[in-house]
Amino acid sequence: MNEFLRLEGRGQNSDTPCVCGVEDAMFRCQDCFSVELACRSCTIRLHHNSPFHRIKEWKGGFFHPVSLKSMGLRIQLGHPPGTTCCRPTPAFGDDFVIIDVHGVHPTGLDFCGCEHEVSHFKQLLCVRLFPSTVTDPRTAATFAVLEFFHILSFESKVSAFEFYHSLAWRTDNTGITPIHIDQDRYSVFLRIVCKWRNIKALKHSGHGHHPTGISSTQDGDLAVLCPTCPHPGKNLPTNWETSPSSQQWKYALFLAIDANFQLKRWMVSTDQRDPGLSQGWGYFVNESEYKRYLSTNGETLQEKSNCVSHNAVNMADTKSSRGLAATGVGTVDCACHDMKLANGVGDLQKGEKYLNMDYLIFSALARFSTLSTINFSYDIACQWHKKLWDHLPTLPPHLQFNREGKTVNFFVPKFYIAAHIESCQTQFSFNWTPGVGRTDGEAPERGWANINRVASSTKEMGPGARRDTLNDQFSNWNWKKITALGKTMLRKMTEAVIAQKEHRLALWELESSINDSEVGAASLAAWRTEIEAWEMDCSQPNPFQRRVGAMTQATVRLELAQRDANELEDRSAISLHAEVTCSVLISTGIDLEDAQCCLRVDSSALGQHATDIQRTKVLTRRNALQHRLDAWTDIQKLYMPVVPNLQISSILPTGSNSNDSGCPVPDPTSGKAEDFQLLLPSEICNVVPCNKTLLETEWSLCFAQATDALNECRSHIQLRRQLYQFKVQHLRGQGPNTCARKTMDAVEERLMLSHAKYASAHEALLSLAPHLERIGWEHKLQPLKKTHLRPIGDLGQQTQGTVIMSWIWLTHGISSDDSEGLQDSLHVEWCKARARRNRWLEEVQLLLEEMRRVLAFLNWEGDSWESCATLPAVEQPKEKEGMIAYAHRQAHIRRGLVAAFAEHWKRVPQLVASNLDDDPSADDVEGVSLDAPPCEYIEGPDE
Incomplete structure (x- = not known):
């Protein structure tokens, strides 16, 4: 603190004259490294090359801010330092403003007015001052402040408004002296930033070197291309088109499609007033052509989804857009490495x-029209693909896609596919389709977390400024992705190599178990033939779909109701109640048992400080449950007359496994409805004889109940895992994480209730089985512990084979014919294990090919920049040298990236080869080849 305060005074320099010895030292610079004081003349002399520093003058006992302009410093343009301009021309009444990192400064500036003068805006650019206009500029921003803002806009997403006013306050934040810059200068700064971004994009893309200038720029030319994507003529082998069909999947293009409704835009300005500077040159499509297409086909009605309720699809025609010019943006990304594609973004x-998304998709696809395999990933692909080709003729001619000889596959991203119906989960799954590796299709979601931070500022912009700003943000995102490919692809390869060996061993162990079982090798060979046929022709029966239907509670209740109806029709039924049969009695009792468990959980969660409203809700539910119990027990006495005597004589002990299930243990002495003992047949059959019809009815219902509960447990485990992965990857901050935690706790609570339901059903089956002579069922419905409730396999966890596989994932359906159900379960599990093995093997091959493509693409870009250096577009020596130098520097950057990536990946061949040693299944790689020499894929630059 003492040092801070000391700097407010002159310190040791209080009585020291200026080094020149002529005047008193009264001035100190706030931005120079030295804190020495100097006189007026020396301060001006020392700041000829730093004219935007902030100066303070000692007077009246403290330092006062003073400008270099008021001290007499003037900036002379057009001549080198040390020379004198014969005809200096003051800038517009000496009212010129410079925006710099040190603040916003009125500046004394003189243009050159001699016979060799050039235009004023060029004189400013020569000293790295960016003018507000090319005609009579009165404001300029330094290159330094524009570069600083450019980087900040990428890293902190700061808006131009916030940045400009930060500079203004840095000039003077006392509030006493009025700031010299009025609000109009902010608008000037906006114009400067827009032009700066556009010129930088043109420069980075090489269009400043084009012989015909920037007028030759075509749609999408300013986009930063993804080097991992297949670009014919740039990073694909010369013979890729004639390679064997078994290798064509390596040259497929992966496109991920999504919409972002955070990036909306208010109805501000128009395309006529704010057209933007890069009409279709970047990631956004050409606006005029896009709007023309939408207006021509705008009456087309949106088809409704017949899968699940996709609100983005079903409500597209009714979604509120009041006050909005754009409700969001649609994008097309590289699905493997999360980079935006040229002309793949639109409002x-x-x-x-579908009308919007079709245009964007085929606009992005236009650059890849010669590729033979296209893989689309879209969260509503199951609906979108149905009439895609019917909509194709409505697109403009230059977007027409020739399907002849091409393979087009459609997928649903892995995070979203769990919400689709079962048929979609197999037909559109990345997990089961060959030739896609471990692609998950979630690339756009990862990019939204970055770009959504500019939504608050871009929604207030005009249409052109917003598109230019987002184009700039997308280019920065793509470039960062490219520079990080060395580490990210090495990490992916390391994970893939380890996982491929684990899954190959897991499949080998599973096949060994099947060969030693009753199923035998013959069934395994038949399964292999079937799945290979499906992979060649998807119209064949899908081997991942269960053939033996699962026995659910709904199915059993329907069968029991039909049986009761048949007995009533045949007059063979003996019903003791006019409306309630024995099957209805038992099924209602099981429902009451579930309701009791839920109420016990909610009641125990109240705690000591529950509110009156919470207690009232629980009490209301308890009263309603008691009324249901009273009505049910009245009918139970007709079918089970012994129950009242058992309730009076003694209270039977409750099950012992409810503690592990998470459901509180009932207390029969409490008198509460949730603790009332129902005394179903399974609870009393070991004490007193019970009617066999009742026993068989409860057995069927409890068997189905256990199956339903097990399915619920699997779904909850999968959802819990996906929510956790989404939370870790995408959520930051206390608020979003707290909300996510509450959602995960709710899922965990439902999982525990399903666990309790299974435990209750399993306990009843254990009690009923000896009386009904049921055997073998316990192999498929084992005791369920909390340690079994873990995700594995296709849910994202690496497996070590059947040894670590929880038994719940081997039971996919319970059949009345145990042998048939077991064989179907093993069939599906083997197909999935084989698919997981193949996907990881493909991932290794795909990563090797992508590594080769990255190096080839960067070398191609380096060669292109070198060619720009040999063919400059201008003849003036000074400009020519600069263009050559810039081309060499860009080529050097690409060569440097190649060298850095090759260094990162130099151990990849040995890593891939080492994991094939001592592998019992290494020779059985169906449809996946590891023959390509890895060294060839990651060859670096010449030493």
Whole structure:
């Protein structure tokens, strides 16, 4: 603190004259490294090359801010330092403003007015001052402040408004002296930033070197291309088109499609007033052509989803857009490495309409029209693909896609596919389809976390400024992704190599178990033939779908109801109640048992400080449950007359496994409805004889109940895992994490209730089985512990084979014919294990090919920049040298990236080869080849 305060005074320099010895030292610079004081003349002399520093003058006992302009410093343009301009021309009445990192400064500036003068804006650019206009500029921003803002806009997503006013306050934040810059200078700064971004994008893309200048720029030319994607003529082998069909999947293009409704835009300005500077040159499509297409086909009605309720699809025609010019944006990304594609972004006017998305998709696909395999990933692909080809003729001619000789596959991203119906989960799954590796299709979601931070500022912009700003952000995102490929692809390869060996061993162990079982090798060979046929022709029966239907509670209740109806029709039924049969009695009792468990959980969660409203809700539910119990027990006495005597004589002990299930243990002495003993047949059959019809009815219902509960447990485990992964990857901050934690706790609570339901059903089956002489069922419905409730296999965890596999994932359906159900379960599990093995093997091959493509693409870019250096577009020596130098520097950057990536990946060949040693299944790689020499894929630059 003492040092801070000391700097407010002159310190040791209080009585020291200026080094020149002529005047008193009264001035100190706030931005120079030295804190020495100097006189007026020396301060001006020392700041000829730093004219935007902030100066303070000692007077009246403290330092006062003073400008270099008021001290007499003037900036002379057009001549080197040390020379004198014969005709200096003051800038517009000496009212010129410079925006710099040190603040916003009125500046004394003189243009050159001699016979060799050039235009004023060029004189400013020569000293790295960016003018506000090319005609009579009165404001300029230094290159330094524009570069600083550019980087900040990428890293902190700061808006131009916030940045400019930060500079203004840095000039003077006392509030006493009025700031010299009025609000109009902020608008000037906005114009400067827009032009700066556009010129930098043109420069980075090499269009400043084009012989015809920037007028030759075509749609998408300013986009930073993804080097991992297949670009014919740039990073694909010369013979890729004639390679064997078994290798064509390596040259497939992976496109991920999504919409973002955070990036909306208010109805501010128009395309006529704010057209933007890069009409279709970057990631956004050409706006005029896009709007023309939408207006021509705008009456097309959106088809409704017949899968699940996709609100983005079903409500596209009715989505509110009041006050909005754009409700969001649709994008097309590289699905493997999360980079935006050129001309793959466009505004949405009414939700996620197919009309918009079709145009964007085929606009991005236009650059890849010669590729033979296209893989689309879209969260509504199951609906979108149905009429895609019917919509194709409505697109403009230059977007027409030739399907002849091409393979087009459709997928649903892995996070979203669990919400689709069962048929979609197999037909559109990345996990089961060959030739896709471990692609998950979630690339756009990862990018939204970055770009959503600019949504608050871009929604207030005009249409052109917003598109230019987002284009700039997307280019920065792509470039960062490229520079990080060395580490990210090495990490992916390391994980893939380890996982491929584990899953190959897991499959080998599973096949060994099947060969030693009753199923035998013959069934295994038949399964292999079937799945290979499906992989060649998807119209064949899908081996991942269960053939033996699962016995659910709903199915059993329907069968029991039909049986009761048949007995009533045949008059063979003996019903003791006019409306309630024995099957209805038992099924209602099981429902009451579930309701009791739920109420016990909610009641125990109240705690000591529950509110009156919470207690009232629980009490209301308890009263309603008691009324249901009273009505049920009245009918129970007809079918089970012994129950009242058992309730009076003694209270039977409750099950012992409810503690592990998470459901509180009932207390029969409490008198509460949730603790009332129902005394179903399974609870009393070991004490007193019970009617066999009742026993068989409860057995069927409890068997189905256990199956349903097990399915619920699997679904909850899968959802819990996906929520956790989403939380770790995408959520930051206390608020979002707290909300995510509450959601995960709710899922965990439902999982525990399903666990309790299974435990209750399993206990009843254990009690009933000896009386009904049921055997073998316990192999498929084992005791369920909390340690069994873990995700494995296709749920994202690496497996070590059947040794670590929880038994719940081997039971996919319970059949009345145990042998048939077991064989179907093993069939599906073997197909999935084989698919997991193949996907990891493909991932290794795909990563090797992508590594080769990255190096080839960067070398191609380096060669392109070198060619720009040999063919400059201008003849003036000074400009020519600069263009050559810039081309060499860009080529050097690409060569440097190649060298850095090759260094990162130099151990990849040995890593891949080492994991094939001592592998019992290494020779059985169906449809996946590891023959390509890895060294060839990651060859670096010449030493």
